[in-house]
Amino acid sequence: MSGLSEMDATSPQALPRAHGPAVLSARMRAVPEDFFVEELPAFAPSGSGEHLLLTIEKRGMNTVYAARRIAQWARVTEAAVSYAGLKDRHAITRQRFSVHLPKKIAPDLAALDGSDMRVVEHTWHARKLPRGALAGNRFVLVLRNVEGDRAAAEARLHAIGARGVPNYFGVQRFGRDGDNVAQALAMFAGRRVRREERTLLLSAARSELFNRVLAARVRGGTWDQPLEGEIWSLDGSRSVFGPEPFSDALAQRLAAFDIHPSGPLWGRGELRSRDAAAALERAAMAGETAVALQRGLEAAGMEQERRALRLRPTELAWRWLADDAALELSFALPPGSYATSVLAELGEVSSAVAT
Numbered sequence: 001m002s003g004l005s006e007m008d009a010t011s012p013q014a015l016p017r018a019h020g021p022a023v024l025s026a027r028m029r030a031v032p033e034d035f036f037v038e039e040l041p042a043f044a045p046s047g048s049g050e051h052l053l054l055t056i057e058k059r060g061m062n063t064v065y066a067a068r069r070i071a072q073w074a075r076v077t078e079a080a081v082s083y084a085g086l087k088d089r090h091a092i093t094r095q096r097f098s099v100h101l102p103k104k105i106a107p108d109l110a111a112l113d114g115s116d117m118r119v120v121e122h123t124w125h126a127r128k129l130p131r132g133a134l135a136g137n138r139f140v141l142v143l144r145n146v147e148g149d150r151a152a153a154e155a156r157l158h159a160i161g162a163r164g165v166p167n168y169f170g171v172q173r174f175g176r177d178g179d180n181v182a183q184a185l186a187m188f189a190g191r192r193v194r195r196e197e198r199t200l201l202l203s204a205a206r207s208e209l210f211n212r213v214l215a216a217r218v219r220g221g222t223w224d225q226p227l228e229g230e231i232w233s234l235d236g237s238r239s240v241f242g243p244e245p246f247s248d249a250l251a252q253r254l255a256a257f258d259i260h261p262s263g264p265l266w267g268r269g270e271l272r273s274r275d276a277a278a279a280l281e282r283a284a285m286a287g288e289t290a291v292a293l294q295r296g297l298e299a300a301g302m303e304q305e306r307r308a309l310r311l312r313p314t315e316l317a318w319r320w321l322a323d324d325a326a327l328e329l330s331f332a333l334p335p336g337s338y339a340t341s342v343l344a345e346l347g348e349v350s351s352a353v354a355t
Contacts, residue, residue, distance in 0.1 A: 016218045026327065040136045041096060042135045062089040085134055141329045150320070161312075165344075174207070184296065228274075243273065262309060
């Protein structure tokens with residue numbers, strides 16, 4: 001296969017489930033209140049400094065627009081406003097922003113409050129808020145128009161809590177129309193793009209290749225099991241180690257979710273995995289489209305990295321709402337992972353809005 005038909009075979013909607021066939025269908029995001037996301041902070045504020053640290057709750061507003069509103073309120077450039085990560089527009093989201101105010105004087109905080117934005121907390125901090133400075137995200141989601149067997153859905157949720165889910169990149173990584181990979185191929189072929197778009201397309205290309213590898217391991221039942229030549233990812237860290245012979249000690253760490261099998265985030269350099277793990281990765285990334293993505297990423301200067309294949313939501317809880325056709329889920333995830341990966345293991349959960 002080549003071209004779009006080859007990519008369609010591993011589209012986010014077609015990725016294999018680890019826990020079996022769908023046990024329900026549902027709709028989400030009927031209203032912003034059905035999708036609540038809260039950043040989990042990675043550090044405690046210093047309490048002094050030139051950076052005003054704001055925790056903002058916003059409704060129906062993306063992060064970039066919120067940062068622009070804050071810059072206008074503070075009468076600073078947009079570059080003076082920082083945030084740790086991007087949050088969905090069609091949701092209620094709570095996240096941190098920092099504003100560089102060298103004179104240590106903040107405008108009236110009440111002027112930021114409105115129907116779509118409010119200040120939850122504020123304090124001073126010694127440094128700007130860097131990208132990625134969060135410990136994870138906590139979600140509270142309401143699925144509506146739920147169809148399926150209630151007992152089967154609850155059994156699946158128990159299985160997800162016990163075993164985790166494949167750590168796929170979600171549909172958000174591939175663009176509103178799902179065409180970021182095709183656009184990445186066009187960029188690699190010479191189409192000029194803006195710097196911001198280039199970053200998004202490089203991420204989409206890496207995500208496509210990673211998802212192919214993870215899908216192959218899900219089909220083979222090894223997404224949470226070791227292969228010969230495995231590279232291990234430390235839980236909650238970008239650190240990896242291996243390969244090394246599988247031992248009782250590694251088995252205990254794997255069972256305790258201290259380590260996870262990993263897959264490649266493609267770039268220049270040698271594939272770190274060996275033996276069976278490397279053979280599977282190379283086979284999953286074969287084909288005209290995949291090879292073009294690999295070459296494009298290498299030419300763009302990306303370096304080889306690894307990402308955990310397994311994701312376990314923590315603090316997982318659920319309850320059926322009054323009419324029994326709505327299911328509320330709550331859980332926390334580490335940075336860089338997707339709530340849609342959890343929902344996909346339940347079944348066909350469609351969004352009422354384009355994301």
